Structures are given as structure tokens and as C-alpha cells.
Amino acid sequence: MSVETACALTARDYKSDLKPVWCPGCGDFSILMAITMAMAEVGRPPEDVAVISGIGCSSRVPAYTSCYGFHGVHGRALPLATGLKLSRPDLLVIATGGDGDGYSIGGNHFMHACRRNVDLTYIVMDNQVYGMTKGQPSPTTPPEWDSALVPGGTGLSPFHPLVIALAAGANFVARTFSGDPKGTAQTIVEAINHPGFSLIEILSPCVTFRPEEREWAKQVHPASVDPTDDRARAARRVLTDDGFNTGILYRGKRAPYQPAFNPDTSANVDFEAEFLP
Amino acid sequence: MNQIETTLDRPAVSVTDVQTEALTVVMLGSGGSGVMTAAEILLRAAARAGYYGLMTKSFGPQIRGGEAAAFVTLSANPVEIQGDRVDLLFAIDWKNAQRFAGELQLEADSLVVSGEIDAELPEIVTGAGPRLAEINLKTLTRTHKGTRPNMVALGAVAGAIGLPRDVVAALVGQQLVKKGEAAMAQGQTAVDLGYGEAANFALAKLDRPAGDTARWIISGNQAAGYGAMRGGVRFAAAYPITPATEILEWLAPRLQKAGGLLVQAEDELASINMIVGGSFGGSAVLTATSGPGLALMSESIGLAVAAEIPMLVIDVMRGGPSTGIPTKSEQTDLNIAVYGLHGDAPHVVTAPNSIADCLFTAQWSTHLAESMQVPTIMLSDQSFGQALGIVEKPAELAFATRRLVAETPGENYKRYALTETGVSPMALPGTPGGQYTADGLEHAESGTPSSGVADHNQQLEKRLRKVVDFDYGDHWAQIEGDGPAAIITWGSTTGPVRQAMRRVDPDGRRLRLISLRLISPALPGALAEALDGSDKILVIEQSQMAQFFGHLKAQFDLPAMADLYARPGPQPFRAAEIAAKLEEWLS
Structure with missing residues (x-):
């Protein structure tokens, strides 16, 4: 073994030189740090990792890593990641994005990715607002939040991603807070190592459009109970908590969807017999 | 059996008709009567006997149980389109036959065989005043226990055409082999009963075909799927949609056998992005859809342009707009395929010009996509996709495809x-x-x-x-003839135009055909060269708004005097219709 390969990879090895476009104080900075820390702990070389995203502030993550990345169209990170993972099961595939990208425009894909249970890790940085388009309500925004687009608030119940994920079949469900990068990194490591589709919902304050979210630091608290493999219990727990419980909620036992895929360019002669009259 | 009229000599067809040796047979019955199975065996038997042919299916609006009609045109020469008229209509029953009004071109010397005795014939039949005959299918199948009306009908039709009994019997045996020996024997009996009845029918016998080239029976959708596989496609993701689903169903088990994979996505937004992911990972990829699905995919095809992701998107066009007519053909997705992406988004749009060419064009399109790292949209259509053709075995070919x-x-x-x-x-x-x-x-x-x-x-x-x-080479268009009057067309309009040209211009002195296989990017230089020496141009297409004509005028150096014959679906073009148009245009 050469000296180089013997050296453990560090979080720095997974960071690119690009400077994030995020506002100072944005929760996504420490989540980016947590992601790179987790990658270093998992230890797959950057070229074997692909980070896939859609559109939004947090969807800029791929280019800030030194891995292969895809910054695609709004809402479609999960199908893109699914196509990549199914055709390249050798890769570690991570999808990242925000609440608008994942739960609104990408809502259908979110449900079906949970249901399909491909071995992906989906990191959602939930700031309960559209930041890139400068402050519109997202599916997780509280009903009374006032904005230029929806004056007086939406009046709509917020979307409950963790319950939806459980109901739709996700195999690993967790909630963390951006202010706890170490805990978040550890949860990401566990999510990566858990087979199947893993959702990590990370509360990530938007200090620009939702400055009141700075208070989250005081509100979050670790869940007082251990993760369960009982979907119904997990759902009840998360439906009745205050929304600031952090930790791993659910660890399922479903086998991931991964049909054998061994690309082979051999001739197709076998298929021609069926066309004979 | 009650033959109403018997005339052994059919009236001679006009000399200019290149399909004199062709017969068009329609087998009609209510859903579940087995007309499709019978017609497919008929087609297979004809192929084994050396004929060319084409089978198209027409269904009622119900998913199951409506009226169904199988159209089979057979000839000693290559067949690309249904015959102008129906020579033989065999109806197992007449329950909802009237709904095929407009599709059944019966004439006075057409032969109509009713499988029911003293049935009230629908107006589409009586209106044309054809020769009529009857077979009492009910009595026959009751007398001969276990025989099925559709197999008797098959025997009667095959016998009337003059197909060898043994070939038909062997195929019926194959069809029933899983049902056991008794069923096979009953099948043979049914075929024999039909052949016995056929002796009383007056129908011109098909000419014996010359030559003995290798033939395939294949649909445009199968050909497209296989062409893509030949081109190296190993990963596909798709959402079901008529009339493209057969591509996916054909591919799913075969991709797996070849070490590939097809994933059913939750919608077209997902399927297109799944193949973006697969291609990013290094696989040659495809999805297949129809107009509404293509509309949903267009944002991400733009992504593939920007991110330079090779992919093949097969659009099997159907009548539009919106849900339109899912089971009928129209050449009306050209605009969305060529101009439907946002931003300045150069990509490739191709179109096959026959069922067999679906194989070539799909393989070529994969080659183009991979070579240029660009999304390629192939515009097939329902009339290719869901028709079954007896075609010459396509040439083995391999492009030096390399990403x-x-x-x-x-x-x-x-x-x-x-x-x-x-x-x-x-x-x-x-x-x-x-x-x-x-x-x-x-x-x-x-x-x-x-x-x-x-x-x-x-x-x-x-x-x-x-x-x-x-360098698109010579594949950008199919060019035939070098007469001074040039017809420019594309896709499934090519077949009817080609057959009409043989009638109107049997020596090939007056007309030339240019059928574009590469729709976009436009190669105005290549078209100008192909038009060299021509003095007039006629564009023919199946689109009310003449999308192809508009594209030609915008992107090519089309002479100002170009003429146009454009009309919408769902009625397919027939050779007679185009031939009449050509006569008028040339005079």
C-alpha cells in the first residue's frame, strides 16, 4: 500500500475550491461541512461519489464538493439520482436539495423514491421558504407567514415530509439541525450505511427571508427515545412532536430495489429469431 | 354456405396500379372473437409462403370487448401501406361494425363474407353493394366440437387467397400447442372446414411471389427497440403511453437479457431525468413516449442539451393536440420536437421512413446521440409503431459509435x-x-x-x-428517382408517396422522392443538391397546419413556388389519394 492511499481522507478532500453563493449565516454552510465530514468518515474516494441536485439555494451543493455532481432541473434530483444509481450500483449516490425542490415541484418523485427504495441518501435542507427566488412560501412554511406572493399567509397546513416518507416506504428517516454539524455528519454516515432510501430532513435557517428561524437553535432538542423499526410508531411519534425533535426516527428493514445491471455490448443475434415468420 | 353471387374473374384493375397483385383482407369481429389472432396467423402464413404484407389493427373505444378489425394487405411486392380498397371482408359477427365507417373502402366487386346467416348487414356494407357470401359459423362450430369460429374464418380467408393449407395448419398447430393435442386437432379441423368453404369464394388468387429473400415480421415499435439495442442502448426509463408502450414492453425483458435494464418511472418527468442520470453514468440510454409525454419531457431535454448528455427519445406520434386520438397516426409533433425546447438548444431530430427503417433510424439516432453527446429525438408514429409488416430482413450494420x-x-x-x-x-x-x-x-x-x-x-x-x-453522410434523406418534379416528404407519408409514384410514373422519368430522415439540424445544402435539376416541388405531409412545410420554408432554401398537400389524420394516406393528387399536380 502506498503512503498516499494509506492516508485517511479528510473532510477537506471532499470540498471544491468554489465559494458558495449563500448568504452569510445561512444554515447550508454547516450542512455542507457535515456532508464532507460524513464522506470522509465513509471513506469512498471522491470520484466514486456522485452528488445530485435540482434547483434552489441548497441545490448548489454538488459543485461545492470535489465529487462528481449533477445540478439538474428544479424538482428532479431524485429521478436523476435513481437513474444513476440503478445503472451504476458501484457508486455512492447522494441527492441534496431544499423543501421547495423536494416537497413541492418534486413531490411526486419524493413519494416514489421512498416507495422504490433505491439505495440513495437524500439530504433535504429545509428552511421553510423559497430563498433563491427571494422569499415565497414553500410546502413547509407555516400558514400565517406573510409574503409578497401570498399576502397574509397561505392558510395551508404545512407538508409533513417525515410522515409522508414513512407512509411511502422510506427505509431510514431522520431529522437534524444545521447548527449541529457533528451530529448531522454522524446521521449522514448512518444514512449512507443504511441500505435503501434514506431521508435526512435538516432544519436549516434562512437568515435572510426567515430571520426568526435563528430561534431554532434554542428550540431543537434531541429525541428522548431510540429509533424504531415500527413504521406506525415512528409516524405517531413524529406527528405528535413539536417539529424540533432531532435524531434518527426510523430504521426500516426493506431490501433496496437494485436489479442486476451488468452493461454488456454483446451482439443481439439472439433476438432476431423471433422476427422470423 | 350460401353463395349469393359467383364471378370467377375479378374485373381487371387499372394497368397503372402496381398493386394488381395485392389483396387487402379485413377480418372483423367483436372483441374476444379472436380476429387479431387469426389475422396474425394469416400474415405469418403469407410470409412463409414468400409474400410481403402489412397488418394494421383497428379497435373500438373500449379497452376490451369492443369491435375489432384487422386489416391485412398481401402482395408479391413490398407492401408499405394498406391497399386502397378492401378485396375481402370477413365478419365473424357484425355487432358494432358500423363504427368502422370511413375505414372500410368496399367497392362493388369486393367480396363480403358474413359469418352469420341472415344477419342484418350494416350500412357501410350495403352502401357499397359488394358481392355477398355467408358461412354459418355457428352451425359449423357446433357440429364440429371444439372448433373456433376465428380458426374457421382463418381457413376460409387463407383458402380464398390461395395460401398453402399446410403452412396455415402448421402455424395453427404452433398456436395451440400449449393447449394440448385435442385443441391442436380441433384447430386443424377448423382450418379444413374453412378451406372447404373457401372453394366456393370467388377471389383473385395472389400471384406467386418471385425470389426467396429472408423476411422478418416486425412492428415499427419492435424495430425501433431493437435498433436502439443494436446501437448500444442498455438503460431505459419510461412511463406507459399509447402508442409507444410496445417499445418498452419489447425492451424490458430483452434489455435484461443483454445485461441492461428498463425502469418504469412514476411519470415522464421522472423517466427523462432517470435516463439523464443513466447517461451521466456512462450508459447509452433511451426513453419512448408520445406527444403528451414529450411535452412533459421538454424541460429536461433542454438540460441534456446544456449538460451535453447523450440520449435517445423516441416519440411515437399520435393524433393531437392534447389526448387527441391515441390510436391513430399524425405527423404533428414536428414543431415540439424541433422547436419545443427553451433557449437556443441545438439537438437532433430524426424520422424513420418505413417500418423496417425504424430499426435503422433508431440505431443511427443512438449513434448520433452518443457521438455528439446530444439528445436525439426520433419521430416515429402510430402507423409504423403498431403495424406488423413482412419486410426484408434489414441489413446488419454497425456504426463506429463511440462516446x-x-x-x-x-x-x-x-x-x-x-x-x-x-x-x-x-x-x-x-x-x-x-x-x-x-x-x-x-x-x-x-x-x-x-x-x-x-x-x-x-x-x-x-x-x-x-x-x-x-458528418451525417447519405443518411440524412432517402432519395429515389431523378425526375424534374420533386416530392419532399418525411416519415410515414413516404410509403404512400412511393407507391403512388410507381403508379403515376412507372418509368421513374417525371418524379423524384426526397424523404428526410434528418429533420433537424437542417441541411439546406444537401437538400439543394438533391433538388438539383428539379423544376417544381410538392411537399406532402399529414398535418393540418403543415408543420413540415413551415420547417422547410424556415430552415431550407425552398423555392418560392413549392406546392403543398397537407391534411390531418386520422385517416392514413392511401396510394390512390396521393396518386390523384400527383396527376393533378403534374398536369
């Missing part, structure tokens, strides 16, 4: 490097040193997002250049 991959990206690797061809080496995930982020955002050569003037201009220019400067 330009960065095997060992060096320190200064740039994914979107400005190269001479505009195609840049693509690093595949897993390759050390090649890491980059593919992006729908405009980017610098490295892939880093950039809204800079120079980067935008350079990347736009590179993406356009690689598509426009590519």
Missing part, C-alpha cells in the same frame, strides 16, 4: 473544453481526476457555473457547431 470518454483526465481536465469538433471528452463517475458537476446553468469550460458573456457565447457556439458540422 468520447476521458479515460485518464489529467490535472487540467475540463469537461466542456472547446474542441475543434465541439465534442468534449466526458469523464464518467468513478474515473479519478475527472470530477466535475454537470450543470443546466451556463458554465465555463470546467463546468463551473458562469453568466459571463464569453462563456455563454463560447458554449452556445460549441453546442451548435458540434451538431451542425457533424
Whole structure:
């Protein structure tokens, strides 16, 4: 073994030189740090990792890593990641994005990715607002939040991603807070190592459009109970908590969807017999 | 059996009719009566006997149980379209036959055989005043226990045409082999009963075909799927949609056998993005859809243009707009395929010109996509996709398809490097040193997002250049004849035009045919060369708004005097219709 390969990879090895476009104080900075820390702990070389995203502030993550990345169209990170993972099961595939990208425009894909249970890790940085388009309500925004687009608030119940994920079949469900990068990194490591589709919902304050979210630091608290493999219990727990419980909620036992895929360019002669009259 | 009229000599068809040796048979019955099975065996038997042929299916609106009609045209010469008229209509029953009004071109010397005695014939039959005959299917199948009306009908039709009894019997045996020996014997009995009845029918016998070339029975959708596989496609993701689903159902088990995979996506937005992901990972990929699905996919096809992701999107066109007429053909997705992407988004649009050409064009389109790292949309249509043709076995061919991959990206690797061809080496995930982020955002050569003037201009220019400067060879069009009057067409209109040309211009002195296989990018120079020496032009297409004509006028140097014959579906073009148009145009 050469000296180089013997050296453990560090979080720095997974960071690119690009400077994030995020506002100072944005929760996504420490989540980016947590992601790179987790990658270093998992230890797959950057070229074997692909980070896939859609559109939004947090969807800029791929280019800030030194891995292969895809910054695609709004809402479609999960199908893109699914196509990549199914055709390249050798890769570690991570999808990242925000609440608008994942739960609104990408809502259908979110449900079906949970249901399909491909071995992906989906990191959602939930700031309960559209930041890139400068402050519109997202599916997780509280009903009374006032904005230029929806004056007086939406009046709509917020979307409950963790319950939806459980109901739709996700195999690993967790909630963390951006202010706890170490805990978040550890949860990401566990999510990566858990087979199947893993959702990590990370509360990530938007200090620009939702400055009141700075208070989250005081509100979050670790869940007082251990993760369960009982979907119904997990759902009840998360439906009745205050929304600031952090930790791993659910660890399922479903086998991931991964049909054998061994690309082979051999001739197709076998298929021609069926066309004979 | 009650033959009403018997005339052994059918009236001679006009001398200009190249399909004199062709017969069109329609087998009609209510859903579940087995007309499709019978017609497919008929087609197979004809192929084994050396004939060419085409089978199209027409169904009632119900998913199951409506009225169904199978149209089979057979000839000693290649058949690309249904005959102008129906020579023999065999109805197992007449329950909802009236709904085929407009599809059944019966004439006075057509023969109509009713499988019911003293049935009240629908107006579509009585109106034409054809020769009539009856077979008492009910009594026959009751007398001979276990025989099925559709197999008796098959025997009667095959016998009337003059297909060898043994060939038909062997195929019926194969069909019933799983049902056991008794069923096989009953099948033979049924066929024999039919052949016995056929002796009383007066129908011109088909000429014996000359030559003995290898034939295939294949649908356009199968051909497209197989062509894509020949081109190297190994990963597909798709959402079911009529009339494209057969491509997917054909591919699913076969891709798996070839070490590939097809995933059913939750919608078209997902399927297109799944193949973006698969292609990013290094696989040659496809999805297949129809108009509504293509509309949903268009945003992400734009992503594939920007991120330079090769992919094949097969659009099996159907009547539109909106849900339109899912089971009928129309050439009306040209605009969305060519012009439907946002931004300046150069990509490739191709179109096959026959059922067999679906194989070639799908293989070629995969080659184009992979070679240029560009999305390629292939516009097939329902009339190819869901028709079963007896065709010459397509040539074995292999393009030197190669995705330009960065095997060992060096320190200064740039994914979107400005190269001479505009195609840049693509690093595949897993390759050390090649890491980059593919992006729908405009980017610098490295892939880093950039809204800079120079980067935008350079990347736009590179993406356009690689598509426009590519050497498409002779495949851009199918050109036949060199007469001074040029017909320009595309896709499924090619077959009827070709057959009409043989009637109107049997010596090939007056007409020439240019059928575009490469719809976009436009190659005005190639078309101008193909038009050299022509003095008039007629564009023919199946689109009310003449989308192809508009495209030609906008992108090619079309003479101002070009004429147009355009009409919508759902009625397919027939040779007689086009021939009449050509006579009028030439006079």
C-alpha cells in the first residue's frame, strides 16, 4: 500500500475550491461541512461519489464538493439520482436539495423514491421558504407567514415530509439541525450505511427571508427515545412532536430495489429469431 | 354456405396500379372473437409462403370487448401501406361494425363474407353493394366440437387467397400447442372446414411471389427497440403511453437479457431525468413516449442539451393536440420536437421512413446521440409503431459509435473544453481526476457555473457547431428517382408517396422522392443538391397546419413556388389519394 492511499481522507478532500453563493449565516454552510465530514468518515474516494441536485439555494451543493455532481432541473434530483444509481450500483449516490425542490415541484418523485427504495441518501435542507427566488412560501412554511406572493399567509397546513416518507416506504428517516454539524455528519454516515432510501430532513435557517428561524437553535432538542423499526410508531411519534425533535426516527428493514445491471455490448443475434415468420 | 353471387374473374384493375397483385383482407369481429389472432396467423402464413404484407389493427373505444378489425394487405411486392380498397371482408359477427365507417373502402366487386346467416348487414356494407357470401359459423362450430369460429374464418380467408393449407395448419398447430393435442386437432379441423368453404369464394388468387429473400415480421415499435439495442442502448426509463408502450414492453425483458435494464418511472418527468442520470453514468440510454409525454419531457431535454448528455427519445406520434386520438397516426409533433425546447438548444431530430427503417433510424439516432453527446429525438408514429409488416430482413450494420470518454483526465481536465469538433471528452463517475458537476446553468469550460458573456457565447457556439458540422453522410434523406418534379416528404407519408409514384410514373422519368430522415439540424445544402435539376416541388405531409412545410420554408432554401398537400389524420394516406393528387399536380 502506498503512503498516499494509506492516508485517511479528510473532510477537506471532499470540498471544491468554489465559494458558495449563500448568504452569510445561512444554515447550508454547516450542512455542507457535515456532508464532507460524513464522506470522509465513509471513506469512498471522491470520484466514486456522485452528488445530485435540482434547483434552489441548497441545490448548489454538488459543485461545492470535489465529487462528481449533477445540478439538474428544479424538482428532479431524485429521478436523476435513481437513474444513476440503478445503472451504476458501484457508486455512492447522494441527492441534496431544499423543501421547495423536494416537497413541492418534486413531490411526486419524493413519494416514489421512498416507495422504490433505491439505495440513495437524500439530504433535504429545509428552511421553510423559497430563498433563491427571494422569499415565497414553500410546502413547509407555516400558514400565517406573510409574503409578497401570498399576502397574509397561505392558510395551508404545512407538508409533513417525515410522515409522508414513512407512509411511502422510506427505509431510514431522520431529522437534524444545521447548527449541529457533528451530529448531522454522524446521521449522514448512518444514512449512507443504511441500505435503501434514506431521508435526512435538516432544519436549516434562512437568515435572510426567515430571520426568526435563528430561534431554532434554542428550540431543537434531541429525541428522548431510540429509533424504531415500527413504521406506525415512528409516524405517531413524529406527528405528535413539536417539529424540533432531532435524531434518527426510523430504521426500516426493506431490501433496496437494485436489479442486476451488468452493461454488456454483446451482439443481439439472439433476438432476431423471433422476427422470423 | 350460401353463395349469393359467383364471378370467377375479378374485373381487371387499372394497368397503372402496381398493386394488381395485392389483396387487402379485413377480418372483423367483436372483441374476444379472436380476429387479431387469426389475422396474425394469416400474415405469418403469407410470409412463409414468400409474400410481403402489412397488418394494421383497428379497435373500438373500449379497452376490451369492443369491435375489432384487422386489416391485412398481401402482395408479391413490398407492401408499405394498406391497399386502397378492401378485396375481402370477413365478419365473424357484425355487432358494432358500423363504427368502422370511413375505414372500410368496399367497392362493388369486393367480396363480403358474413359469418352469420341472415344477419342484418350494416350500412357501410350495403352502401357499397359488394358481392355477398355467408358461412354459418355457428352451425359449423357446433357440429364440429371444439372448433373456433376465428380458426374457421382463418381457413376460409387463407383458402380464398390461395395460401398453402399446410403452412396455415402448421402455424395453427404452433398456436395451440400449449393447449394440448385435442385443441391442436380441433384447430386443424377448423382450418379444413374453412378451406372447404373457401372453394366456393370467388377471389383473385395472389400471384406467386418471385425470389426467396429472408423476411422478418416486425412492428415499427419492435424495430425501433431493437435498433436502439443494436446501437448500444442498455438503460431505459419510461412511463406507459399509447402508442409507444410496445417499445418498452419489447425492451424490458430483452434489455435484461443483454445485461441492461428498463425502469418504469412514476411519470415522464421522472423517466427523462432517470435516463439523464443513466447517461451521466456512462450508459447509452433511451426513453419512448408520445406527444403528451414529450411535452412533459421538454424541460429536461433542454438540460441534456446544456449538460451535453447523450440520449435517445423516441416519440411515437399520435393524433393531437392534447389526448387527441391515441390510436391513430399524425405527423404533428414536428414543431415540439424541433422547436419545443427553451433557449437556443441545438439537438437532433430524426424520422424513420418505413417500418423496417425504424430499426435503422433508431440505431443511427443512438449513434448520433452518443457521438455528439446530444439528445436525439426520433419521430416515429402510430402507423409504423403498431403495424406488423413482412419486410426484408434489414441489413446488419454497425456504426463506429463511440462516446468520447476521458479515460485518464489529467490535472487540467475540463469537461466542456472547446474542441475543434465541439465534442468534449466526458469523464464518467468513478474515473479519478475527472470530477466535475454537470450543470443546466451556463458554465465555463470546467463546468463551473458562469453568466459571463464569453462563456455563454463560447458554449452556445460549441453546442451548435458540434451538431451542425457533424458528418451525417447519405443518411440524412432517402432519395429515389431523378425526375424534374420533386416530392419532399418525411416519415410515414413516404410509403404512400412511393407507391403512388410507381403508379403515376412507372418509368421513374417525371418524379423524384426526397424523404428526410434528418429533420433537424437542417441541411439546406444537401437538400439543394438533391433538388438539383428539379423544376417544381410538392411537399406532402399529414398535418393540418403543415408543420413540415413551415420547417422547410424556415430552415431550407425552398423555392418560392413549392406546392403543398397537407391534411390531418386520422385517416392514413392511401396510394390512390396521393396518386390523384400527383396527376393533378403534374398536369
